[in-house]
Amino acid sequence: MPASAPIVEVRRLNRYLGEGEGRVHVLRDIDLTLDAGQTYSIVGPSGCGKSTLLYLLGLLDLPDSGEIHLNGIRADNAGEAERTRLRGALIGFVFQFHFLLAEFTALENILLPLLRQRTIPEPEARAWAEEVLCRVGLRDKLHRRGNQLSGGEQQRVAVARALANKPPLLLADEPTGNLDQANSEALFALLHELAATHNQTILLVTHNPDLAQRCHHTLPMRDGRFI
Amino acid sequence: MGSGKFLNLRIAWRLLLAKRRAMLMSLGGIVFGIALLIVTQAQTAGFEQFFIRTILGTNGALRIQDRFQPTVASMVAHDETGGAAMEIALREGSTYEPGIRHPAQVLEGVFAFESVLAAAPVLRGEVAISSGFRTMEGRLHGIEITSYLAVSDLDQQIVRGSLLDFAQQSDGVILGSVLAERLQLRVGDTVFMRSRQEQRRFRVSAIFESGIELVDRVHFYAHMRETRRVLNEFERVSYIQATLVDPDLAPMIARQMEYAVGHHVASWQERERSWLEVFRALKLSSAISMTTILLIAGLGMFNTLAIIVMERSREIAILRSMGYTRRDILEIFLMQGVIVYTIGTLLGWICAAALTRTIESIPIRIRGIFSTDHFVMYWSFQHYLLAAAIAGVVVLTAAFIPARRASLIEPGDVVRGTSG
Numbered sequence: 001m002p003a004s005a006p007i008v009e010v011r012r013l014n015r016y017l018g019e020g021e022g023r024v025h026v027l028r029d030i031d032l033t034l035d036a037g038q039t040y041s042i043v044g045p046s047g048c049g050k051s052t053l054l055y056l057l058g059l060l061d062l063p064d065s066g067e068i069h070l071n072g073i074r075a076d077n078a079g080e081a082e083r084t085r086l087r088g089a090l091i092g093f094v095f096q097f098h099f100l101l102a103e104f105t106a107l108e109n110i111l112l113p114l115l116r117q118r119t120i121p122e123p124e125a126r127a128w129a130e131e132v133l134c135r136v137g138l139r140d141k142l143h144r145r146g147n148q149l150s151g152g153e154q155q156r157v158a159v160a161r162a163l164a165n166k167p168p169l170l171l172a173d174e175p176t177g178n179l180d181q182a183n184s185e186a187l188f189a190l191l192h193e194l195a196a197t198h199n200q201t202i203l204l205v206t207h208n209p210d211l212a213q214r215c216h217h218t219l220p221m222r223d224g225r226f227i
Numbered sequence: 228m229g230s231g232k233f234l235n236l237r238i239a240w241r242l243l244l245a246k247r248r249a250m251l252m253s254l255g256g257i258v259f260g261i262a263l264l265i266v267t268q269a270q271t272a273g274f275e276q277f278f279i280r281t282i283l284g285t286n287g288a289l290r291i292q293d294r295f296q297p298t299v300a301s302m303v304a305h306d307e308t309g310g311a312a313m314e315i316a317l318r319e320g321s322t323y324e325p326g327i328r329h330p331a332q333v334l335e336g337v338f339a340f341e342s343v344l345a346a347a348p349v350l351r352g353e354v355a356i357s358s359g360f361r362t363m364e365g366r367l368h369g370i371e372i373t374s375y376l377a378v379s380d381l382d383q384q385i386v387r388g389s390l391l392d393f394a395q396q397s398d399g400v401i402l403g404s405v406l407a408e409r410l411q412l413r414v415g416d417t418v419f420m421r422s423r424q425e426q427r428r429f430r431v432s433a434i435f436e437s438g439i440e441l442v443d444r445v446h447f448y449a450h451m452r453e454t455r456r457v458l459n460e461f462e463r464v465s466y467i468q469a470t471l472v473d474p475d476l477a478p479m480i481a482r483q484m485e486y487a488v489g490h491h492v493a494s495w496q497e498r499e500r501s502w503l504e505v506f507r508a509l510k511l512s513s514a515i516s517m518t519t520i521l522l523i524a525g526l527g528m529f530n531t532l533a534i535i536v537m538e539r540s541r542e543i544a545i546l547r548s549m550g551y552t553r554r555d556i557l558e559i560f561l562m563q564g565v566i567v568y569t570i571g572t573l574l575g576w577i578c579a580a581a582l583t584r585t586i587e588s589i590p591i592r593i594r595g596i597f598s599t600d601h602f603v604m605y606w607s608f609q610h611y612l613l614a615a616a617i618a619g620v621v622v623l624t625a626a627f628i629p630a631r632r633a634s635l636i637e638p639g640d641v642v643r644g645t646s647g
Contacts (some may be wrong), residue, residue, distance in 0.1 A: 060548060061639035081552060088550015095642055099545035103241040113549035115234050161549075173642070 005072060007090075007168050007201045008034035008057060013066030015052055026052045028224040030066070036168060039192065039202040041212035044221035050205045051173050053221075057203065058091050058171045059083040071168060088117050092162030092200075094191075096174040098154040100146035106133055106157045107142040110164045117165055132160045136190055152183035159187060163194050170195060172204045176211065184208065235555055238546075239562035242535060249531040250563075254571050256524025257618055261575025264517035264614040266582045266604075271513055273605035275506040279474075281598075282499055284380030285437045287468035288477045290498065291337060291346075294324040294490045326350075326463040327490060336488040337469055342480055344470045345377035350451060351465035352458040357419040358410040365406060366445045367420065369454025369464075378468045381435060381448070388414035388433030397450060399432035403443035407434045420449075420457050427457050438598030518617055525621035528567060532560060532629035536636075543633055544641035557634035564626020571622070572615045579611070 013030040016023050026049045034040055042050045055061040056068065059075055068076040070090050075083065100109050110129035115122065133142055136156040138149075146154060155175065162170055172191065176184035188211050195202045204215060212218050220227050243250055327333050330348045337346045350369035355362050372394050376382050382390055386404060392414075393399040400418060402410075412418060416431045429449060436443055455461050471477055477494035485492040496503060536543070543556055587604045 055639045055642065058548065060544075060637075060642060084547070084550055084552045087548060091548075093545070093548045095545075097541065099541050101238075101241070101542050101545075103245050112234075112238075112546070116550050116555070 005036075006033045006069075007036045007071055008032065008203075009067075009069040010057070011067040013053075013056065013068065014064050015049070015056060015061070016064050017052070026224050027056070027063075030224075030226065032219075032226070034169070034201050034203060036201055037196075037199040038217060039195065039204065039215040040217045040219055041204045041206055041215040042219045042221055043206060043209065043212045046207075048221045049224040050221055054171050054173050054203065054205050057169075058093060059087050088113065088165070090167055090169055092165060092167040092170045094155075094159050094162045094170065094172040094175040096177040098146075098151075098158040100149075100154055100157055100161075102145060102147040105143045105145055106138055106149065106153075106160075109146060109157055110161050113161060113165050119165075129160075129164060132164050133157070135194065136160045152179055152187070155179060155183070155187055156190065159191060159194070163198070163200070166198050166200070168200060170200050170202045172202065174205055174207065176206070176208065184211070188214070235558045236562050236566075239559045240566060242539065242559070243563045243566055246531055246535055249527070249534075250567055253524050253528035253531060254567050254574075256520060256527055257567065257571030257622060258574045258578055260517055260521035260524055261572060261614040261618050262578035262582055263520060264514060264617065265576070265579035265610045266586065267513035267517055268510060268610040268613065269579075269583050269604045269606065270586065270602065271506060271510045272607060272610070273603035275503075275510070276605045277599065277603045278499075278502060278506070279495075281438050282495055283470070283474055284383070285439060285442055286495065286498065287378045288471040288474040288495050289343075289469040289481055289484065290466050290493045291327065291333060291469065291484065291488060291490050292466040292493065293326060295322070326465045327467060328463050330464045330467060333467060333488050333490060337467060337484065339487070340480060340484060342472050342476060344472055345374070346467050346469040347371060347374035347378045348451070348464040348467050349375070350454050350458065350460060350463070352422060352454070352460070354457060355421045356406070356410065356447065357421065358412050358416065360411045361409070363406065363410060364445075365447055367454055367457065368446060368448045369451040369458070370448050371451050375448075375468075378470045380437075384435040384437050385433045386436045388431065390433060393432035393448075396430060396432055397453060398427075398429045399450065400429040401433045401435055401448040402431055403446045404434050404436040405440065405444040406447060407431070409444075422457050422459070425457055425459065427453065429453070436598065438594075440594055440598075514613075514617075517614075518621075521618050521621045524571075525625035528564065528622060529625035529628060532563060532626055533632070535563075536560065536629045536633040539633075540636055540641050543636050544638035547636070547638040548642070553634040556636070557630050560630030560633045561623070561626050564622050564630070568619060568622040568626075572618060575614065575618070576611055579614070 010030055010032040013027055014025070015027040017026050018024050030053060042053065044050055052061070056063050063076055066076065067074065070086055073086065075086055078086065101112070104112070107129055110132055111125060114120070114125040114129060120128070130142060133139065136159060138153060138156060141149060141153060146157070149157065155178070159175070170191070175191070176187055179187060191202060194200070202215070204211070206212050327348070334346055334348065337343055347370065352367050354365060354367045356365040372390065393401055402412060410418070412431050414431050414434060418429050418431055420427055420429060449457070471480060474495065478496050481492040481494040481497070546556065583604050583606065586602050589602050590600060591602055593599050
């Protein structure tokens with residue numbers, strides 16, 4: 001385990017979903033620490049709270065109780081603007097669906113987060129976006145629109161987009177869920193390679209035990225708890 | 228792609244293009260609504276301004292006329308010794324004095340106002356006017372031609388004959404065009420005027436056309452001296468007609484002047500109130516009608532943007548997950564409205580200008596409260612600003628509601644709903 005500070009620290013995290021009698025205790029007193037440069041997979045049956053935990057760590061959702069620290073910053077009680085800033089600066093997302101903007105080219109989809117963060121000038125951002133797309137094997141499809149790419153290509157663009165800002169934490173929710181075996185293998189290998197290059201932490205939610213086993217750490221979940 | 232706000236604008240533009248057919252419908256409605264709103268305003272205001280110009284050119288901005296002389300009695304309260312303790316003035320009424328008894332003095336008072344450009348006395352009376360063909364009742368106006376030309380557009384209204392002839396002929400008369408036609412009189416013909424007091428012979432020096440049918444049918448002008456003889460009125464004048472530097476200030480100046488000279492002073496706005504109200508109602512009703520078109524266009528835009536927000540909730544969620552703020556999302560959707568509004572307004576303005584120019588050239592013969600042979604359009608940038616402002620309120624409101632809804636989308640809710 002590296003000696004650097006953890007990228008994620010979670011203490012006694014609880015989350016309920018639903019109202020009244022339908023209210024469900026989805027996450028129960030979760031404690032979790034993710035170290036920089038490591039890859040983690042969360043596995044477990046549907047409804048055990050894997051995705052809910054991912055969205056809480058990605059600051060897309062708020063916990064009912066507990067603490068979330070990202071890169072040493074308390075994030076669970078941060079305001080909307082601060083959470084948005086932290087998301088942009090620290091986190092990259094890959095979802096089961098690619099969610100590309102269909103009217104934009106592959107290159108422009110990568111530029112969307114880069115230009116929003118305004119950390120580098122536009123020419124540099126463009127050059128970096130092209131490089132990232134080349135790394136995911138889409139050198140010849142930079143200017144294809146999202147709806148002109150195959151499913152595997154679209155998901156590769158989504159991975160490139162998530163990694164474009166070089167976020168220290170990459171959260172992936174079933175990123176291979178819509179891909180065939182070959183594309184799943186390729187995408188997973190790509191994720192690992194890119195994350196290793198930039199010392200990024202990956203937290204992967206998956207139903208695929210083979211992919212889960214290839215992460216540094218596997219975190220099995222059941223009924224809202226790690227087991 | 229650009230950065231900052233330009234980035235949001237670029238995203239807005241792309242999302243807009245994706246719904247170009249629906250947006251073109253909204254855009255068409257906005258262009259149509261703005262153009263028609265401007266054209267109807269230009270047309271109504273055109274006729275109104277033309278009417279006002281005609282009225283000012285014929286009757287002047289102010290008319291100083293009759294006088295109501297207040298009569299005052301007093302009530303004396305006595306003290307215990309029988310002496311007067313106090314006296315209270317009681318206004319019991321007022322005595323009506325027709326016309327102006329001392330016009331020179333009143334003129335002096337009128338010219339004391341810096342805003343008065345010119346003023347001229349007029350003696351008016353009803354007389355029978357006869358040609359060899361027929362006799363009609365008419366309204367004789369006795370004028371001093373030099374001063375009267377300074378308060379009217381009579382020189383521009385002459386359609387036959389000349390003012391010079393009138394000025395040089397002591398028995399000259401200027402007839403309204405309709406009156407001349409009905410009496411079958413031409414320039415140089417002899418005409419007789421008869422009042423209760425006297426009948427005199429005149430010669431037609433000129434014929435005028437004010438454009439106001441009532442004026443052209445009844446009015447005619449003669450020299451003041453001759454008019455006094457015909458009407459047997461050697462002291463008073465009927466009224467003093469005045470023009471102002473700024474005719475729009477006539478009501479205020481009329482009130483001040485009334486106080487200063489002690490005569491009733493009627494502004495042109497007071498005299499023509501009923502017609503001005505008609506024009507105002509026409510402008511308002513046409514503006515309301517055209518705003519309805521803009522409202523329908525706005526509704527179309529609202530629907531289109533609401534559909535985009537519904538269809539694009541996943542993309543909105545992913546933008547939020549990338550660090551786009553609620554404000555960014557609000558801007559992206561609001562900018563779609565701003566783009567359509569800006570293009571719609573510019574195209575609407577261009578169409579309005581082209582339509583106004585075209586309508587101006589359409590021949591139409593109007594005789595009544597004014598006379599014109601083509602549509603009268605009034606070019607005013609205010610109409611363009613008004614149309615842009617109404618369209619702005621409609622379109623931006625229509626865009627703001629879905630934009631706000633988009634900005635309130637919780638990315639967690641959307642991605643949770645799509646996870647397997």
